[in-house]
Amino acid sequence: MEAERTDAVVWRNRALTLFDRVSVPVAVCDVYGRVVLANPAMAAECGTTPGRLRGREMLELFRPQEADQVERIAEALRLRHRSRYQVSVCWRAPGGAERYGELTADPVSDSVEETPALLVMLRVRGECPAPRPEAGPVRVSAVEGRVLALLAGGATTARAARELGLSRDGVTYHLRRLSARWGAAGRTELVARAYACGVLVPGVWPPEARAAEAE
Structure with a gap:
């Protein structure tokens, strides 16, 4: 033993x-x-x-x-x-x-x-990589900013659609536009780029987008 x-x-x-x-x-x-x-x-x-x-x-x-x-x-x-x-x-x-x-x-x-x-x-x-200070934060539309904030908080497409009063296809449309614009391979990379580019405010919970340009 x-x-x-x-x-x-x-x-x-x-x-x-x-x-x-x-x-x-x-x-x-x-x-x-x-x-x-x-x-x-x-x-x-x-x-x-x-x-x-x-x-x-x-x-x-x-x-x-x-x-x-x-x-x-x-x-x-x-x-x-x-x-x-x-x-x-x-x-x-x-x-x-x-x-x-x-x-x-x-x-x-x-x-x-x-x-x-x-x-x-x-x-x-x-x-x-973090954006260069002189470049300033990347600007997105108000709806895009809200979609990204919800996504960063763990929301599904269905929940984001309910929160924003959009259809699921509408949310998917905004995600595809953002992914194409930033060359993001998926939602994880999309959220990471949103933080890195200054679109989402760091250190804030629930996630929050910076003041966005009107559509």
């Missing part, structure tokens, strides 16, 4: 060493998304150290771009489903630029009955 405990400690220490040395940002969270353990790569994305991440909410550090994604994952975890879950997120890098990517969460536990922890990996897709 003593030998088994010794072996368990040895393998745990080896696993922690490997965890710390992995270059991919990785964290272990409880079922509520609070950080239990983070490696240096994950901490670096947040501009801090692994110890200071402990107890922080993962979805406060990395802003989800689709509210229904998070709701679906929460429901699946309540039902003890053991699938791989992915959430599109954006966040402010230590240098000030907005980055975007995906968080992938895998439930892990010693038994099926046990409440799982979440092994979370961050995949960085890209970065939008």
